Amino acid sequence: MFRKATTSVNKTLLTGLITLFSTNIFAAWDDLNMTEGVTAISKEVFDLHMLIFWICVVIGLVVFGIMFYSMFAFTKKKNPSPATFHENTKLELAWTIVPFLILVFMAIPASNTLTKIYDDTEGDINIQVVGYQWKWQYKYLEDDIDFFSNLTTDWDEIYNKTPKGEFYLEEVDEAVVIPVGKKIRFLITANDVIHSWWMPDFAIKQDAIPGFINTAWTIVDEPGIYRGKCTELCGKNHGFMPVVVKVVPQDEYDAWVQEKKDAAFRMAELTEKDWSVAELTERGEGVYLKNCVACHQANGQGITGIFPNLAGSDIVLNNKPRNVEILMEGVQGAAMQSFANQLSEVDMASVITYTRQAWGNAENGDGEIVVPKDIVEYKKPKV
Amino acid sequence: MSAVIESHNHDDHHHGPAKGLTRWLYTTNHKDIGSLYLWFSFAMFLIGGAMAMVIRAELFQPGMQIVEPEFYNQMLTLHGLIMVFGAVMPAFVGLANWLVPMMVGAPDMALPRMNNLSFWILPFAFFILLSSLFMEGGAPNFGWTFYAPLSTTYAPPSVTFFIFAVHIMGASSIMGSINVIVTIMNMRAPGMTLMKMPLFVWSWLITAYLLIAVMPVLAGAVTMMLMDIHFGTSFFNAAGGGDPVLFQHIFWFFGHPEVYIMILPAFGIASHIIETFSRKQLFGYASMVWAMASIAILSFVVWAHHMFTVGLPLAAELFFMWATMLIAVPTGVKVFNWVTTMFKGSITYETPMLFAIAFVVLFTIGGFSGLMLAITPADFQYHDTYFVVAHFHYVLVPGSIFSIMAAVYYWIPKWTGNMYDERLGKLHFWLSFIGVNVTFFPQHWIGLAGMPRRIPDYALQFADWNMISSVGAFLFGASQILFLFIVLKTVMGGKKATPEVWEGSRGLEWTVESPAPYHTFTTPPKVT
Secondary structure: OHHHHHHHHHHHHHHHHHHHHHHHHHHHHHHOOOOOOOOHHHHHHHHHHHHHHHHHHHHHHHHHHHHHHHHHHOEOOOOOOOOOOOOOHHHHHHHHHHHHHHHHHHHHHHHHHHHHHOOOOOOOEEEEEEEEOOEEEEEEOOOOEEEEEOEOOOHHHHOOOOOOOOOOOOOEOOOEEEEOOOEEEEEEEEOOOOEEEEEHHHOEEEEEOOOOOEEEEEEOOOOEEEEEEEOOOOOOOHHHOOEEEEEEOHHHHHHHHHHHHHHHHHHHHHHHOOOOHHHHHHHHHHHHHHHOHHHHOOOOOOEOOOEOOOOOOHHHHHOHHHHHHHHHHOOOOOOOOOOOOOOOHHHHHHHHHHHHHOOOHHHHOOOOOOOHHHHHHHHOOOO | OOEEOOOOOOOOOOOOOOOOHHHHHHOOOHHHHHHHHHHHHHHHHHHHHHHHHHHHHHOOOOOOOOOOHHHHHHHHHHHHHHHHHHHHHHHHHHHHHHHHHHHHOOOOOOOHHHHHHHHHOHHHHHHHHHHHHHOOOOOOOOOOOOOOOOOOOOOOOOHHHHHHHHHHHHHHHHHHHHHHHHHHHHOOOOOOOHHHOOHHHHHHHHHHHHHHHHHHHHHHHHHHHHHHHHOOOOOOOHHHOOOHHHHHHHHHHHHHHHHHHOOHHHHHHHHHHHHHHHOOOOOOHHHHHHHHHHHHHHHHHOHHHHOOOOOOOHHHHHHHHHHHHHOHHHHHHHHHHHHHHHOOOOEOOOHHHHHHHHHHHHHHHHHHHHHHHHOHHHHHHHOOEHHHHHHHHHHHHHHHHHHHHHHHHHHHHHHHOEOOOHHHHHHHHHHHHHHHHHHHHHHHHHHHOOOEOOOOOOOHHHHHHHHHHHHHHHHHHHHHHHHHHHHHHHHHOOOEOOOOOOOOOOOHHHHOOOOOOOOOOOOOOEEO
């Protein structure tokens, strides 16, 4: 009786240990391997990857096996007189034809999967993805939703001044939201340089190229938050423009769409409001820190030779029309892009006002401010 | 193949090298120019290596510690450019200069003055490139592949200097290749038919043709960039009706043959060394030649496998996948040949042999990951991650660079007349071997797990293996100082080498004394 109890305790312990150990091993292994992902395609891609991997392992074992055997068995000590054979047509034919057949065996499933990935039909929901230096814009073509997705990891975390959070460099202010079970088609392009939109869990990686629209599609059945990254070198902050996709049940998705539409309406109201300098400057600082600080720096001084200095710049001090124009149109042939589509009228006006007020600019220049209505005015077709 | 020297008398009045700096400036001697190339390439290897150390130091931990992202991008760009154009390619040209004339029984390269010119423009090219570090806006920061429009509209002003530097490197490579081809075609000793040439000579003949075919394409690409930047054209600017993807097609039409330019001579070197230290004839000479030729031809029809994610049509993706997979066949033939050469041989493990064996094993691992990358659907997951970084470093570092080190240990007794220190050579090998694997093997894993390449900072799940990889890189980097020491020690003195140097050596270069006289084969030997 007593003995039996110990055995069962032992057994439990053992099973527990084994489970613990093996889950750890598998967890560790998963961290070092390609993700299986959450779509039918991503699982197929994973299987393909493992198939080719194991074929390579087997070939490697055979070839290196013979090689290491030769290295140990045919040293000068053990085999002082070398053989003299060379060339053997049959053997040489075999080691040309057999690898070829193995390749054909690999190429068939690979070609099938590829053909499935190249399904170019319309999606239930079509989302245009636009790469910018260094953020993503998402436009829901059916619902007229349009927003930018920026990294939210604090620069203090990046520069090791504060501890790094769980989703360091993999978190954004606004994720792409899609419903489960629907065919989503992404239309991927870029505004400035080439970026690449990668979502490992969907096995989608498509370059975002200015002037081109590439497509990719997915159907996700598991709700969750999925994280990916930009994978084409796109300049200074290439490492800081993650992709986050939130997959939710259909009703949650519908609610989200409605909320986005309401927010757009509230924004329109804000545009009509009368703003004080302090309100604009306060809002503008937030906009600046999100959109401008990467190049022009927190002190407004930019980086000599690459990104212009705003503190004391003649345009920022004394030339309001040109100031607005640069923000709205960008600068041809330079890294400065047009922010006309990225910022609302309110944000546009407040960020310009902020730069004209901060760093002593108000004292040194004309101190003129820009209000949202100015931007609305600017956007009206010119006669 | 047996080589018999009929007459080997040196005229007594034969002059040696001139004295002082002018010897090196004005020299038209293939051995001097070979040494210049090799020293230059070693200097570039250290500079490019120092940049790699900066990269690995920044990646040692997550977060930005040592450099800013802007400078990080300059480092990774210059590291790539310097290693490809400054270290690996000139090293192979240096080996060709030293060895091709001696292997084919010629007194010198066919075009000695052009040989001088093709070397002496190189330091200027790299001076221009490196000087861009001190320019306003910094050095090129768009990766060694310099994709437009990041390298045109969005590039720092120093891009113009980069373009001229690339032009000069290209001119140098083209002149070097013309010289190799003309030498091999016209100056072989009587009796040395094409199919009797040593494999290193074959590998360089094929490499030289590849260079002549693709360096002008690279020159075209950078010229179009120059036009876009300064003369208002829009080759690569979508806003002006141009095509950014066109740039990638042109670049990789150059770029893929380029990667074989950096590995074919290594095939030649490995074949000689394995043959020598196995004391057994190479298993299949003819099939080795045909395999190299097939690889070279295939290299022109696989370029778009670097571009699987740019949105090519399905038919193109399928074609480039199949064509790329096909390269595994001739590459396999080469590996099987090396293994069967060792089989039933009588093997000893001097330093060159250790490097050559490591070359075969680790290059093959790079070949396996290359095959995986060829599978287009899987490439959608691998592309532009550390898996790719691991792949091409496996074929370039323990591939090309190990073969160059093997070649230096193998032929340095012939060049200097002194044996290198075997104990130190082996130490250098083991440190490099461990360093290279600790650096690059974990990069396969972090790539598969999802870390993109060319980023200065990364998410926390990649931290452990990045740290290990950095430690490996520091070990590998430090061991190369030992290499410099071993080479210098051998140049200064050491055990005297015999003409044959190695027990199993075959080929004309082993028939002249060690060190090889300043002028060899002024009377051509007869090859039977």
